[in-house]
Amino acid sequence: MTALPEEHVVKVLSMREVETIAEPEAFLARSLSRPLGYQESLFDMARGKRTACILICDITRPVPNAVLLRPILRELHRAGMGDADIRILIATGMHRPNVGDELLELVGEDIAVRYRVENHDAKDLSAHRYLGQSQGGAAVWLDARFLEADVRIATGFIEPHLMAGFSGGRKLIVPGIAGVETMKYMHGPVLLDHPRAREGILDGNPFHDAAVEIARMAGEVFIVNVALNERRQITGIFCGDLEAAHAEGVSFVRGVVCDTVPEPVDIVVTTGGGYPLDTTWYQTIKGLTAAMHIVREGGTIIIAAECRDGIGGEAFTRLVSETDDYEVFMRDLHHEDYFVIDQWQLQEFVKVIRKASVMLVSDGLSDEQLKMLRLEWSPTVEDALQKALLRHGGDASIAVIPKGPYILAEIGDPLNRH
Numbered sequence: 001m002t003a004l005p006e007e008h009v010v011k012v013l014s015m016r017e018v019e020t021i022a023e024p025e026a027f028l029a030r031s032l033s034r035p036l037g038y039q040e041s042l043f044d045m046a047r048g049k050r051t052a053c054i055l056i057c058d059i060t061r062p063v064p065n066a067v068l069l070r071p072i073l074r075e076l077h078r079a080g081m082g083d084a085d086i087r088i089l090i091a092t093g094m095h096r097p098n099v100g101d102e103l104l105e106l107v108g109e110d111i112a113v114r115y116r117v118e119n120h121d122a123k124d125l126s127a128h129r130y131l132g133q134s135q136g137g138a139a140v141w142l143d144a145r146f147l148e149a150d151v152r153i154a155t156g157f158i159e160p161h162l163m164a165g166f167s168g169g170r171k172l173i174v175p176g177i178a179g180v181e182t183m184k185y186m187h188g189p190v191l192l193d194h195p196r197a198r199e200g201i202l203d204g205n206p207f208h209d210a211a212v213e214i215a216r217m218a219g220e221v222f223i224v225n226v227a228l229n230e231r232r233q234i235t236g237i238f239c240g241d242l243e244a245a246h247a248e249g250v251s252f253v254r255g256v257v258c259d260t261v262p263e264p265v266d267i268v269v270t271t272g273g274g275y276p277l278d279t280t281w282y283q284t285i286k287g288l289t290a291a292m293h294i295v296r297e298g299g300t301i302i303i304a305a306e307c308r309d310g311i312g313g314e315a316f317t318r319l320v321s322e323t324d325d326y327e328v329f330m331r332d333l334h335h336e337d338y339f340v341i342d343q344w345q346l347q348e349f350v351k352v353i354r355k356a357s358v359m360l361v362s363d364g365l366s367d368e369q370l371k372m373l374r375l376e377w378s379p380t381v382e383d384a385l386q387k388a389l390l391r392h393g394g395d396a397s398i399a400v401i402p403k404g405p406y407i408l409a410e411i412g413d414p415l416n417r418h
Contacts, residue, residue: 037241091176169246
């Protein structure tokens with residue numbers, strides 16, 4: 001347990017406690033019979049159809065996939081589909097594939113051995129179908145396996161997201177099963193430079209608007225999204241129409257995860273969110289962007305994360321190692337012929353360090369990796385706090401976000417908390 005200097009702590013930001021769903025599989029089974037935004041149940045929608053494809057999140061998201069999949073699979077079987085008619089597609093986006101023991105962890109052994117569980121590969125354009133251009137000019141390529149299914153289902157987890165406002169809904173499709181050509185637009189510098197492409201914002205967020213448009217190009221998609229508390233227990237299940245069910249879920253989640261401080265603080269102590277989100281530095285950056293909105297200009301963010309799998313995937317690690325000057329990188333981003341896989345996450349990191357200093361507490365990175373990141377490192381949170389307090393003076397203010405990116409941290413009146 002980290003000892004905090006209480007006289008400096010303005011607030012510990014947290015989720016609001018809400019009742020958990022005691023029997024989530026039974027609750028979901030009932031919800032599938034009366035989905036939001038549809039007149040028909042999932043069973044009625046699937047009856048007489050031949051095939052189904054179900055999208056699930058990859059290993060970096062704490063989605064209770066088995067709990068969600070079992071009632072869905074029962075409905076598809078009840079509608080007449082066999083095991084071979086159903087494909088479970090891991091919406092990896094631009095992440096690495098999940099194989100071996102990870103598949104068992106993702107869906108449970110009973111599902112992994114019985115059904116086809118496959119990975120999306122954004123770089124294999126031949127596995128995608130071109131659907132034309134979006135209004136914003138994105139070349140829309142989506143995984144053909146999903147498009148060709150008679151029944152299309154997307155599961156997911158609704159939480160604050162550093163670009164999309166909130167995860168879930170349309171995000172399992174974009175970026176989940178989008179081709180790399182589509183991602184050049186969705187994760188391009190212009191879209192991500194927009195001030196409303198950030199946590200907690202959907203209205204006027206160009207990433208969200210583009211993702212909804214592209215997801216609709218996939219045809220009818222039935223979604224099943226969950227809300228989780230700090231102990232990863234299910235507090236809400238929202239299923240039905242891509243937009244209607246997601247909007248209902250976002251409204252619920254916003255009221256649970258939003259917490260405020262009255263004014264920007266000198267120091268924010270936060271985390272990468274714990275397993276599975278903080279297994280790499282790439283994912284840990286989400287904890288920084290979430291904290292950025294409540295730290296003052298020139299302040300300090302202290303982030304604790306395991307990073308047991310290192311900096312990130314091969315592409316991101318190479319990008320970090322080859323970037324000698326972050327400001328030169330930010331200028332290069334806007335050159336028309338520049339595109340590098342994972343550039344978007346480095347762009348998000350530079351946004352943070354332009355505003356505040358970052359101190360990392362982690363035992364998962366080697367000295368070489370720490371040198372590559374050019375971060376200030378501390379062995380413990382206490383050590384980092386001592387350094388930060390010396391830097392900011394005896395009256396420095398501190399905010400603490402134990403659950404990192406799972407909290408929507410904002411400046412505001414705590415009496416008006418959603």
